[in-house]
Amino acid sequence: MDTKKYIDSHRERFFNELFSLLRIPSISALPEHRKDMQLCAERWRDLLLEAGADRAEVMPTSASPVVFAEKIVDRSFPTVLVYAHYDVMPVEPLELWHTEPFEPVVKDGKLWARGADDDKGQGFIQLKAFEIAVKEGLLRCNVKFLIEGGEEIGSPGVEAFCKEHLDLLKCDVILVSDTSMVGLDTPSITTGLRGLAYWEIEVTGPNRDLHSGIFGGTVANPINELCKMLAGVVDENGHITLPHFYDKVETVSAQERAMLGAVPYDEEKYKAAIDVEALSGEVGYSPLERTAIRPTFDICGIWGGYTGEGAKTVLPSKAYAKVSCRLVPHQNHEEISKMFIDYIYSVAPRSVKVKVSPMHGGESYVCPIDLPAYRAAEKGYELAFGKRPLAVRRGGSIPIIATFEKVLGVKSVLMGFGLESDATHSPNENFLIEMYEKGIIAVVEFYNQFGH
Amino acid sequence: MDTKKYIDSHRERFFNELFSLLRIPSISALPEHRKDMQLCAERWRDLLLEAGADRAEVMPTSASPVVFAEKIVDRSFPTVLVYAHYDVMPVEPLELWHTEPFEPVVKDGKLWARGADDDKGQGFIQLKAFEIAVKEGLLRCNVKFLIEGGEEIGSPGVEAFCKEHLDLLKCDVILVSDTSMVGLDTPSITTGLRGLAYWEIEVTGPNRDLHSGIFGGTVANPINELCKMLAGVVDENGHITLPHFYDKVETVSAQERAMLGAVPYDEEKYKAAIDVEALSGEVGYSPLERTAIRPTFDICGIWGGYTGEGAKTVLPSKAYAKVSCRLVPHQNHEEISKMFIDYIYSVAPRSVKVKVSPMHGGESYVCPIDLPAYRAAEKGYELAFGKRPLAVRRGGSIPIIATFEKVLGVKSVLMGFGLESDATHSPNENFLIEMYEKGIIAVVEFYNQFGH
Known part of the structure; x- marks a missing residue:
């Protein structure tokens, strides 16, 4: 044959x-x-x-x-x-x-x-x-x-x-x-x-778009608040801050990390292919480890306010984001989903209304x-x-x-x-x-x- | 007549x-x-x-x-x-x-x-x-x-x-x-x-949208980075963190603050009219003072990544925001514009490319x-x-x-x-x-x- x-x-x-x-x-x-x-x-x-x-x-x-x-x-x-x-x-x-x-x-x-x-x-x-x-x-x-x-x-x-x-x-x-x-x-x-958890977040400030000169400073801006909440999810070392997020993460053996280390990998070529000057990610792990054996938090989409041409000053009514975590063994995506929702509700200020909707998820x-x-x-x-x-x-x-x-x-x-x-x-x-x-x-x- | x-x-x-x-x-x-x-x-x-x-x-x-x-x-x-x-x-x-x-x-x-x-x-x-x-x-x-x-x-x-x-x-x-x-x-x-300063920010990560599973964790996400940079502009007390931002802000006299305090103002009605549960803003100032005699920072618009229906996992190439500051006497909008641009460039990680374009501005x-x-x-x-x-x-x-x-x-x-x-x-x-x-x-x- x-x-x-x-x-x-x-x-x-x-x-x-x-x-x-x-x-x-x-x-x-x-x-x-x-x-x-x-x-x-x-x-x-x-x-x-x-x-x-x-x-x-x-x-x-x-x-x-x-x-x-x-x-x-x-x-x-x-x-x-x-x-x-x-x-x-x-x-x-x-x-x-x-x-x-x-x-x-x-x-x-x-x-x-x-x-x-x-x-x-x-x-x-x-x-x-x-x-x-x-x-x-x-x-x-x-x-x-x-x-x-x-x-x-x-x-x-x-x-x-x-x-x-x-x-x-x-x-x-x-x-x-x-x-x-x-x-x-x-x-x-x-x-x-890796497993996956995915959410959509809707932040509502005032009930309509407001003049940012007349109301700005006193009425919470839903985009400012959304950025703050999302920025808090990952710290300066690339660690995810949700309480208990890493509790069940498998500690990968030195042997398996060595195997990953043996994968041919040219950082300069990798960076050149996607045209970035520097890589990023969690302290203490190699670039390949970060994509393979460690969980992540990515904002997949964000939108709100005036996005047309030119400069419109506005204090918008709404802001939205679609966010996801890649998960690793043995993180349970439903537990992680709940953790994230709890976190967002715990940090959401009273000055805005926040709704987090879990979307699809899956285990590693x-x-x-x-x-x-x-x-x-x-x-x-x-x-x-x-x-x-x-x-x-x-x-x-x-x-x-x-x-x-x-x-x-x-x-x-x-x-x-x-x-x-x-x-x-x-x-x-x-x-x-x-x-x-x-x-x-x-x-x-x-x-x-x-x-x- | x-x-x-x-x-x-x-x-x-x-x-x-x-x-x-x-x-x-x-x-x-x-x-x-x-x-x-x-x-x-x-x-x-x-x-x-x-x-x-x-x-x-x-x-x-x-x-x-x-x-x-x-x-x-x-x-x-x-x-x-x-x-x-x-x-x-x-x-x-x-x-x-x-x-x-x-x-x-x-x-x-x-x-x-x-x-x-x-x-x-x-x-x-x-x-x-x-x-x-x-x-x-x-x-x-x-x-x-x-x-x-x-x-x-x-x-x-x-x-x-x-x-x-x-x-x-x-x-x-x-x-x-x-x-x-x-x-x-x-x-x-x-x-x-109030005066005004306005900027558009463009953050570029990889040269194309990437699969967030394959690259996520190692390649910086431009939306994550944009949110982090913008979240850092205002601290938990509602103060703007840009170095020297308040240096030239006029200290308004007690007499003038008293006049503002005499303006009829019903906080419950004010909140009800825009349907918010709580107001927000800079610690140490009344709601009306925050809109009249204090500078602000508002994100007027933000966009990037997947914003359609459903859940698309993506590590996007681009993220954008339109942001503005309302300024007060005697802040100079060109000085403030430069401060903001310097700040963003100073906090921008090497893993993304950031471009800040000043748009229109004006004095108070x-x-x-x-x-x-x-x-x-x-x-x-x-x-x-x-x-x-x-x-x-x-x-x-x-x-x-x-x-x-x-x-x-x-x-x-x-x-x-x-x-x-x-x-x-x-x-x-x-x-x-x-x-x-x-x-x-x-x-x-x-x-x-x-x-x-």
């Missing part, structure tokens, strides 16, 4: 299929795209059937539908559940895109589109590896697919769906392509994911490297990239992975093929075509190894 | 004339309204000629044109220069207006429109008082008009215009209707105005109450409102008034007829028709007294 040859001889069809997914603006955060969610789920169903699934169907949840598919080779064989998501992030700011976000373009060895990597491109690697494994008769396991439509907004409805369909989703391991490697020449498998996740499926994945990377992959914890969050562990009792192996330069969640998202092809080779080899 | 009778018999024409000004969206902050500025200036010119000016013309400046007009009764008489502005504030947020901002409506004894008070309505009081004084042969002074189109954005071009036309603008006192009274039953003349102003023109104004209020007006310092800023004093060497008397409920700079700006009529009576009486 030569996977590369198969890819070469089906190159155009593969691209056309992937493009058909990328052209659907399945933005889960925006309700006006509800119809696109349905369309995208149906397209996935059709592609799964064409790839060799015995059955595939679009199934409702309380939120966007999920796509379920399966290929049962033999009931006595172990079962792999492939998880991916068909939803994508919003595309603003649109003016920074060099191409249309939902009109995929192949250029400079890359595929450019919203979702090119996250997660339509990576999910498609799984789909095509499955097709090849089926067509080439490699499968010594059963394969199920669960493709959901709300990963970017916290997978609403998916936990309940899992609980309702425990039998349908029964499996031995979950396979996910939704993470990044350290670099094209440094294959790696993500063995840890750790994958043991002695799992048979992990070993099979390692073999896949070795074949595709010519090197044994590093096992590294990374900073991103896929909250549903922790939910799978809790509800289905099954570990996930994160066979991700993204790169940091893919600009996921940003304008000009892209995916290296070399990575896409090597990804398919690695997953086919996973199937070849798994079940032996 | 009965001014009231004159107003009554010309009521409809007066309204139609004022409406013709209010219908022009002369928003100085927005470049797309440049043509409206010209139209509004031309309308003012025509109305001034119709009201009795010997000459009136639209004259260019480096920014919006000004309207100059004059009525020379006798070269040996003293000369009054009436100042007003034909530009208005932006109207956002539009959804909060109950009527169209540029389609004036009379309802509940009030006139509703952007500019109904500030400053088309108040400027119109001056225009009609002038017309009556001319028609009734009351003028024992010469009258000049300078109507500008950039007051809301710091009067660009007007200082240079004054310097170029010193002879044309020669006068003995300047009369301005662009301030508020304490209340309809508490006539007052503003004798002090104090009017002596023994000025003959002030005495004439007092008489005008007494006739119109039946009570001697209080002399009070107020919190607003009209930077050009201090410029007039510096460039023309002439004091201004602020015959203002607004009320705090007029919602200037806010949605649903309005002007009490009773106030408008009493204002005309007061200014006609000013002319009757002045020159005696």
Whole structure:
């Protein structure tokens, strides 16, 4: 079996299929795209059937539908559940895109589109590896697919769906392509994911925008107060000040910190790639440790008052922010959520009204490297990239992975093929075509190894 | 002479004339309204000629044109220069207006429109008082008009215009209707105005929006940093922390503080009107003192990152804020501007790029109450409102008034007829028709007294 040859001889069809997914603006955060969610789920169903699934169907949840598919080779064989998501992030700011976000373009060895990597491109690697494994008769396991439509907004409805369909989703391991490697020449498998907590804050001062000359000085300004409250969350050493925030944070072993320290990392190149003069963060941890094994606090968005051209003096009525924490083992996102809400209410002055709404959250996740499926994945990377992959914890969050562990009792192996330069969640998202092809080779080899 | 009778018999024409000004969206902050500025200036010119000016013309400046007009009764008489502005504030947020901002409506004894008070309505009081004084042969002074189109954005071009036309603008006192009274039953003349300094801040982190999971913790978040820098400007006692900020602040005499203390003020009503539970501000000063004789720091607008619906995790590239200080005698707005810029640059971490752009500014102003023109104004209020007006310092800023004093060497008397409920700079700006009529009576009486 030569996977590369198969890819070469089906190159155009593969691209056309992937493009058909990328052209659907399945933005889960925006309700006006509800119809696109349905369309995208149906397209996935059709592609799964064409790839060799015995059955595939679009199934409702309380939120966007999920796509379920399966290929049962033999009931006595172990079962792999492939998880991916068909939803994508919003595309603003649109003016920074060099191409249309939902009109995929192949250029400079890359595929450019919203979702090119996250997660339509990576999910498609799984789909095509499955097709090849089926067509080439490699499968010594059963394969199920669960493709959901709300990963970017916290997978609403998916936990309940899992609980309702425990039998349908029964499996031995979950396979996910939704993470990044350290670099094209440094294959790696993500063995840890950070958790997430997310809130929206609304601060109300006076009941209308006021003249800042007439009222300024006596009436609290909601933007001033919001900035003060948010500035207090992180101290000058980069520590988060919420009481008990670090109580449950795992103390990572010296051995694991050494492994992270071995990851090739060039600070000058890292800074140059994002054009910053200096890095930032918590005192006592290396830059990579700060993104991998330590929790963070980021203001994802803020707005209020006059934001047009020129200078308008105004004491505004409202100010808003969207804020999030990345969490690490064993922080519980619901406990952290409550801590933050308590903190904000405790520091909010009486002169403004403050409302904190928790949005989606999720637990962190750790994958043991002695799992048979992990070993099979390692073999896949070795074949595709010519090197044994590093096992590294990374900073991103896929909250549903922790939910799978809790509800289905099954570990996930994160066979991700993204790169940091893919600009996921940003304008000009892209995916290296070399990575896409090597990804398919690695997953086919996973199937070849798994079940032996 | 009965001014009231004159107003009554010309009521409809007066309204139609004022409406013709209010219908022009002369928003100085927005470049797309440049043509409206010209139209509004031309309308003012025509109305001034119709009201009795010997000459009136639209004259260019480096920014919006000004309207100059004059009525020379006798070269040996003293000369009054009436100042007003034909530009208005932006109207956002539009959804909060109950009527169209540029389609004036009379309802509940009030006139509703952007500019109904500030400053088309108040400027119109001056225009009609002038017309009556001319028609009734009351003028024992010469009258000049300078109507500008950039007051809301710091009067660009007007200082240079004054310097170029010193002879044309020669006068003995300047009369301005662009301030508020304490209340309809508490006539007052503003004798002090705060100054203003205004800046826009741009904070740049990474060169693009980043995935907050992959980069968060190690790459500085520009919104976090902006909030921290701004939160540091005011301490927990409401004091501004910029070094030397208070060095030149006038220590107001116990006598003047006592006068401010005598202004009728009901804190519960004040809070209820704007729906806040508690007031805020600098320790050691009463609420009215905080708005009148103390400087402030307000964030007028802030924006950055994801501000759409739902929860998007992002480490944004940019964050912005528009911030301003109200200043008091004898703070110099250019010195204060430099202090703020120095402060921000001194606290900005190397992990972000920070750019602070000073926008418009202006000095504070104090009017002596023994000025003959002030005495004439007092008489005008007494006739119109039946009570001697209080002399009070107020919190607003009209930077050009201090410029007039510096460039023309002439004091201004602020015959203002607004009320705090007029919602200037806010949605649903309005002007009490009773106030408008009493204002005309007061200014006609000013002319009757002045020159005696």
